[in-house]
Amino acid sequence: xxxxxxxxxxxxxxxxxxxxxxxxxxxxxxxxxxxxxxxxxxxxxxxxxxxxxxxxxxxxxxxxxxxxxxxxxxxxxxxxxxxxxxxxxxxxxxxxxxxxxxxxxxxxxxxxxxxxxxxxxxxxxxxxxxxxxxxxxxxxxxxxxxxxxxxxxxxxxxxxxxxxxxxxxxxxxxxxxxxxxxxxxxxxxxxxxxxxxxxxxxxxxxxxxxxxxxxxxxxxxxxxxxxxxxxxxxxxxxxxxxxxxxxxxxxxxxxx
Numbered sequence: 471x472x473x474x475x476x477x478x479x480x481x482x483x484x485x486x487x488x489x490x491x492x493x494x495x496x497x498x499x500x501x502x503x504x505x506x507x508x509x510x511x512x513x514x515x516x517x518x519x520x521x522x523x524x525x526x527x528x529x530x531x532x533x534x535x536x537x538x539x540x541x542x543x544x545x546x547x548x549x550x551x552x553x554x555x556x557x558x559x560x561x562x563x564x565x566x567x568x569x570x571x572x573x574x575x576x577x578x579x580x581x582x583x584x585x586x587x588x589x590x591x592x593x594x595x596x597x598x599x600x601x602x603x604x605x606x607x608x609x610x611x612x613x614x615x616x617x618x619x620x621x622x623x624x625x626x627x628x629x630x631x632x633x634x635x636x637x638x639x640x641x642x643x644x645x646x647x648x649x650x651x652x653x654x655x656x657x658x659x660x661x662x663x664x665x666x667x668x669x670x671x672x673x674x675x676x677x678x679x680x681x682x683x684x685x686x687x688x689x690x691x692x693x694x695x696x697x698x699x700x701x702x703x704x705x706x707x708x709x710x711x712x713x714x715x716x717x718x719x720x721x722x723x724x725x726x
Contacts, residue, residue, distance in 0.1 A: 492541050493542045493543075493544055493554065494541050494542070494543055494589065495546045495552055496546070496582075496589060496591045497546055497547065497591070498545055498591040499591070499593065500592070501592050501593070505592075505633065506630065506631050506632050507562055507563060507567070507568035507583045507632075507633065508563050508567075508568070508630045509567040509568065509583065509584055509585055509586075509631075511567055511584070512587065515539055516567070516587060517565065517566040517584070518537070518566055518567060518568070518582060518583075518589075519538075520561075520569060521534065521535050521537055522534060522535075523542075523554075533557065533574060534555065534556050534557075534558070534571075535554060535555050536556070536559060536569055536571060536582050538589050542554055543591070545591050553571075555574065556573060556574060558572040559571045559572070561628065562627075562628040562631045563628070563629065563630060563631035567583060567584045567631075568583035569581070569582050569583075570594075570620075570626065570628075572610070576607055577608075577610065578621075579594040579620050579624075580592065580595075583631075592633075594620065594624055594633070596623050596644070599643060599644075605644075606646055608621060608622055608648070608649070611649045613652055615628075617656065619659065621644060622636065622644050622649065623636055623638075623644055623645075634672040634673065636672050637670050637675045637677060639663075645663070646663055647661035647662050647663035647664075647668060648689075650667075650689050650693070651690075651693060651709065657673050658670070658671045658706065658708060659671075662686065665682060666679045667679070667680040667697075667709060669708050669709060676702075678709075680697075680709060680710060693709065696711060697712065698712055
Protein backbone atom coordinates (compact mmCIF):
# COMPACT_ATOMS: atom_id res chain seq x y z
CA UNK A 471 0.00 0.00 0.00
CA UNK A 472 2.83 2.36 0.91
CA UNK A 473 4.53 1.61 -2.40
CA UNK A 474 1.29 2.34 -4.25
CA UNK A 475 0.79 5.69 -2.49
CA UNK A 476 4.42 6.60 -3.14
CA UNK A 477 3.99 5.80 -6.84
CA UNK A 478 0.84 7.93 -7.03
CA UNK A 479 2.55 10.83 -5.26
CA UNK A 480 5.56 10.55 -7.56
CA UNK A 481 3.30 10.54 -10.62
CA UNK A 482 1.42 13.61 -9.41
CA UNK A 483 4.67 15.43 -8.69
CA UNK A 484 6.02 14.58 -12.14
CA UNK A 485 2.77 15.71 -13.80
CA UNK A 486 2.79 18.98 -11.84
CA UNK A 487 6.40 19.72 -12.85
CA UNK A 488 5.64 18.86 -16.45
CA UNK A 489 2.64 21.21 -16.51
CA UNK A 490 4.64 24.01 -14.89
CA UNK A 491 7.30 23.62 -17.57
CA UNK A 492 4.67 24.26 -20.26
CA UNK A 493 4.54 27.97 -19.43
CA UNK A 494 7.38 30.41 -19.94
CA UNK A 495 7.18 33.81 -18.23
CA UNK A 496 9.14 36.57 -19.98
CA UNK A 497 9.92 40.12 -18.86
CA UNK A 498 9.48 42.53 -21.79
CA UNK A 499 12.26 44.79 -23.00
CA UNK A 500 12.14 48.07 -24.93
CA UNK A 501 12.26 48.35 -28.70
CA UNK A 502 15.77 49.01 -30.04
CA UNK A 503 16.67 51.43 -32.84
CA UNK A 504 16.00 50.06 -36.35
CA UNK A 505 14.82 46.74 -34.93
CA UNK A 506 12.69 44.47 -37.09
CA UNK A 507 10.87 41.22 -36.44
CA UNK A 508 11.44 39.31 -39.64
CA UNK A 509 13.32 36.29 -38.34
CA UNK A 510 13.58 33.18 -40.50
CA UNK A 511 12.80 29.92 -38.67
CA UNK A 512 15.55 27.30 -38.72
CA UNK A 513 13.01 24.48 -38.56
CA UNK A 514 9.28 23.93 -39.04
CA UNK A 515 8.77 23.90 -35.27
CA UNK A 516 10.48 27.26 -34.72
CA UNK A 517 7.30 29.30 -35.18
CA UNK A 518 4.65 30.80 -32.93
CA UNK A 519 1.02 29.70 -32.76
CA UNK A 520 -2.11 31.66 -31.85
CA UNK A 521 -4.45 29.36 -29.93
CA UNK A 522 -7.80 29.56 -28.16
CA UNK A 523 -7.14 28.66 -24.51
CA UNK A 524 -10.85 28.66 -23.64
CA UNK A 525 -12.04 26.23 -26.29
CA UNK A 526 -13.72 24.04 -23.68
CA UNK A 527 -15.10 26.86 -21.53
CA UNK A 528 -17.88 29.40 -21.62
CA UNK A 529 -15.52 32.14 -22.80
CA UNK A 530 -14.47 30.24 -25.91
CA UNK A 531 -13.25 32.50 -28.67
CA UNK A 532 -13.05 35.64 -26.54
CA UNK A 533 -9.35 35.41 -25.71
CA UNK A 534 -6.24 33.98 -27.31
CA UNK A 535 -2.88 32.70 -26.12
CA UNK A 536 0.53 32.37 -27.77
CA UNK A 537 2.49 29.14 -27.86
CA UNK A 538 6.01 28.24 -28.90
CA UNK A 539 6.05 24.52 -29.57
CA UNK A 540 4.16 23.13 -26.53
CA UNK A 541 4.89 26.09 -24.23
CA UNK A 542 2.49 28.96 -23.52
CA UNK A 543 4.17 32.37 -23.42
CA UNK A 544 3.29 34.68 -20.52
CA UNK A 545 4.37 38.29 -19.99
CA UNK A 546 5.25 39.72 -16.59
CA UNK A 547 6.09 43.40 -16.17
CA UNK A 548 7.06 44.69 -12.75
CA UNK A 549 4.52 43.93 -10.03
CA UNK A 550 1.60 43.68 -12.43
CA UNK A 551 -0.23 40.35 -12.89
CA UNK A 552 1.20 38.13 -15.57
CA UNK A 553 -0.41 38.19 -19.01
CA UNK A 554 -1.04 34.83 -20.64
CA UNK A 555 -4.32 35.53 -22.46
CA UNK A 556 -4.93 38.37 -24.87
CA UNK A 557 -7.85 40.21 -26.46
CA UNK A 558 -6.30 40.02 -29.92
CA UNK A 559 -3.23 38.69 -31.69
CA UNK A 560 -1.97 38.96 -35.26
CA UNK A 561 1.21 37.88 -37.00
CA UNK A 562 3.43 40.69 -38.25
CA UNK A 563 5.51 38.63 -40.65
CA UNK A 564 4.70 35.88 -43.11
CA UNK A 565 7.02 33.37 -41.38
CA UNK A 566 4.94 33.45 -38.16
CA UNK A 567 7.97 34.21 -36.00
CA UNK A 568 6.52 37.44 -34.59
CA UNK A 569 3.05 38.26 -33.30
CA UNK A 570 1.49 41.48 -31.98
CA UNK A 571 -0.72 40.94 -28.93
CA UNK A 572 -3.23 43.25 -27.25
CA UNK A 573 -4.03 43.05 -23.55
CA UNK A 574 -7.57 42.31 -22.42
CA UNK A 575 -8.26 45.20 -20.02
CA UNK A 576 -7.04 48.13 -22.14
CA UNK A 577 -5.39 48.39 -25.56
CA UNK A 578 -1.75 47.90 -24.61
CA UNK A 579 0.54 46.06 -27.02
CA UNK A 580 3.54 43.73 -27.02
CA UNK A 581 5.46 41.92 -29.74
CA UNK A 582 6.29 38.28 -29.02
CA UNK A 583 9.01 37.04 -31.36
CA UNK A 584 11.59 34.33 -31.93
CA UNK A 585 15.22 35.41 -32.25
CA UNK A 586 17.96 32.80 -32.64
CA UNK A 587 15.67 30.08 -31.33
CA UNK A 588 14.73 32.09 -28.23
CA UNK A 589 11.39 33.75 -27.47
CA UNK A 590 11.53 37.46 -26.61
CA UNK A 591 8.91 40.07 -25.74
CA UNK A 592 9.12 43.76 -26.69
CA UNK A 593 7.05 46.39 -24.90
CA UNK A 594 5.30 48.84 -27.26
CA UNK A 595 3.80 50.99 -24.50
CA UNK A 596 5.50 54.35 -24.14
CA UNK A 597 4.84 56.41 -21.03
CA UNK A 598 2.44 59.30 -21.55
CA UNK A 599 1.24 62.11 -19.31
CA UNK A 600 2.21 62.99 -15.76
CA UNK A 601 3.69 60.15 -13.70
CA UNK A 602 3.57 57.89 -16.74
CA UNK A 603 -0.23 57.66 -16.73
CA UNK A 604 -1.77 56.50 -19.99
CA UNK A 605 -4.51 59.06 -20.44
CA UNK A 606 -5.31 58.42 -24.11
CA UNK A 607 -5.27 54.98 -25.74
CA UNK A 608 -6.87 55.04 -29.20
CA UNK A 609 -5.90 51.42 -29.88
CA UNK A 610 -5.22 50.00 -33.34
CA UNK A 611 -6.09 51.82 -36.59
CA UNK A 612 -5.65 50.00 -39.90
CA UNK A 613 -4.31 51.71 -43.01
CA UNK A 614 -4.43 48.48 -44.99
CA UNK A 615 -4.70 44.80 -44.12
CA UNK A 616 -0.95 44.71 -43.56
CA UNK A 617 -0.16 48.12 -42.04
CA UNK A 618 -1.54 49.85 -38.99
CA UNK A 619 -1.00 52.45 -36.27
CA UNK A 620 -1.16 51.49 -32.60
CA UNK A 621 -1.95 54.04 -29.89
CA UNK A 622 -0.64 56.87 -32.11
CA UNK A 623 2.87 55.77 -31.08
CA UNK A 624 3.95 53.08 -33.57
CA UNK A 625 3.48 52.25 -37.23
CA UNK A 626 3.73 48.55 -38.11
CA UNK A 627 4.07 46.80 -41.46
CA UNK A 628 2.81 43.26 -41.01
CA UNK A 629 4.61 41.65 -43.94
CA UNK A 630 8.24 42.18 -42.97
CA UNK A 631 7.85 42.77 -39.23
CA UNK A 632 8.93 46.42 -39.21
CA UNK A 633 7.96 48.58 -36.22
CA UNK A 634 8.50 52.34 -36.49
CA UNK A 635 8.13 54.74 -33.52
CA UNK A 636 5.99 57.77 -34.45
CA UNK A 637 7.47 61.13 -33.48
CA UNK A 638 5.28 62.90 -30.95
CA UNK A 639 4.33 66.58 -30.85
CA UNK A 640 5.38 66.59 -27.21
CA UNK A 641 7.91 63.90 -26.25
CA UNK A 642 6.14 63.33 -22.92
CA UNK A 643 2.63 62.87 -24.32
CA UNK A 644 0.98 60.56 -26.80
CA UNK A 645 -0.37 62.40 -29.86
CA UNK A 646 -3.78 63.63 -28.58
CA UNK A 647 -5.72 63.20 -31.77
CA UNK A 648 -7.52 60.97 -34.23
CA UNK A 649 -5.62 59.30 -37.05
CA UNK A 650 -7.47 60.49 -40.16
CA UNK A 651 -5.32 60.21 -43.30
CA UNK A 652 -2.05 59.15 -44.88
CA UNK A 653 -0.08 60.15 -47.96
CA UNK A 654 -0.14 58.24 -51.23
CA UNK A 655 3.18 56.57 -50.41
CA UNK A 656 1.80 55.77 -46.91
CA UNK A 657 4.86 57.36 -45.27
CA UNK A 658 3.13 60.43 -43.83
CA UNK A 659 0.46 60.02 -41.15
CA UNK A 660 -2.11 62.74 -40.36
CA UNK A 661 -3.69 63.21 -36.92
CA UNK A 662 -6.59 65.56 -36.20
CA UNK A 663 -5.97 67.37 -32.90
CA UNK A 664 -8.01 70.18 -31.31
CA UNK A 665 -6.47 73.00 -33.34
CA UNK A 666 -4.39 71.43 -36.09
CA UNK A 667 -3.61 68.60 -38.45
CA UNK A 668 -0.41 67.18 -36.99
CA UNK A 669 1.54 65.31 -39.68
CA UNK A 670 4.59 63.10 -39.30
CA UNK A 671 6.68 60.92 -41.59
CA UNK A 672 7.42 57.76 -39.65
CA UNK A 673 10.43 57.07 -41.90
CA UNK A 674 12.21 60.45 -41.64
CA UNK A 675 10.71 61.95 -38.44
CA UNK A 676 9.86 65.15 -40.35
CA UNK A 677 6.73 66.85 -39.05
CA UNK A 678 4.37 69.56 -40.25
CA UNK A 679 1.53 71.17 -38.31
CA UNK A 680 -1.32 72.65 -40.35
CA UNK A 681 -3.42 74.93 -38.10
CA UNK A 682 -7.20 74.74 -38.42
CA UNK A 683 -9.32 77.79 -37.62
CA UNK A 684 -12.50 75.90 -36.74
CA UNK A 685 -13.80 72.48 -35.86
CA UNK A 686 -13.99 70.21 -38.89
CA UNK A 687 -17.49 68.70 -38.92
CA UNK A 688 -16.62 66.21 -41.65
CA UNK A 689 -12.86 65.94 -41.65
CA UNK A 690 -12.66 63.64 -44.68
CA UNK A 691 -14.75 65.89 -46.94
CA UNK A 692 -12.93 68.95 -45.61
CA UNK A 693 -9.53 67.48 -46.45
CA UNK A 694 -10.66 66.38 -49.89
CA UNK A 695 -12.12 69.76 -50.81
CA UNK A 696 -9.84 72.27 -49.09
CA UNK A 697 -6.43 70.64 -48.66
CA UNK A 698 -3.74 69.49 -51.08
CA UNK A 699 -0.76 67.19 -50.72
CA UNK A 700 2.56 68.86 -51.45
CA UNK A 701 6.08 67.45 -51.49
CA UNK A 702 9.06 69.18 -49.89
CA UNK A 703 12.61 69.16 -51.21
CA UNK A 704 13.34 65.93 -49.34
CA UNK A 705 10.50 64.12 -51.09
CA UNK A 706 8.22 64.01 -48.04
CA UNK A 707 4.50 64.67 -48.56
CA UNK A 708 2.36 66.86 -46.30
CA UNK A 709 -1.21 68.13 -46.40
CA UNK A 710 -1.58 71.89 -46.74
CA UNK A 711 -4.67 74.05 -46.81
CA UNK A 712 -5.32 75.44 -50.26
CA UNK A 713 -3.64 78.85 -50.14
CA UNK A 714 -4.91 82.22 -51.31
CA UNK A 715 -2.98 83.65 -54.25
CA UNK A 716 -1.40 86.29 -52.02
CA UNK A 717 -0.48 83.99 -49.16
CA UNK A 718 3.23 83.64 -48.33
CA UNK A 719 4.34 80.24 -47.10
CA UNK A 720 6.35 80.59 -43.89
CA UNK A 721 9.31 78.19 -43.87
CA UNK A 722 9.12 78.06 -40.06
CA UNK A 723 6.04 75.83 -40.44
CA UNK A 724 8.40 72.98 -41.25
CA UNK A 725 10.28 71.01 -38.61
CA UNK A 726 13.06 68.52 -39.18
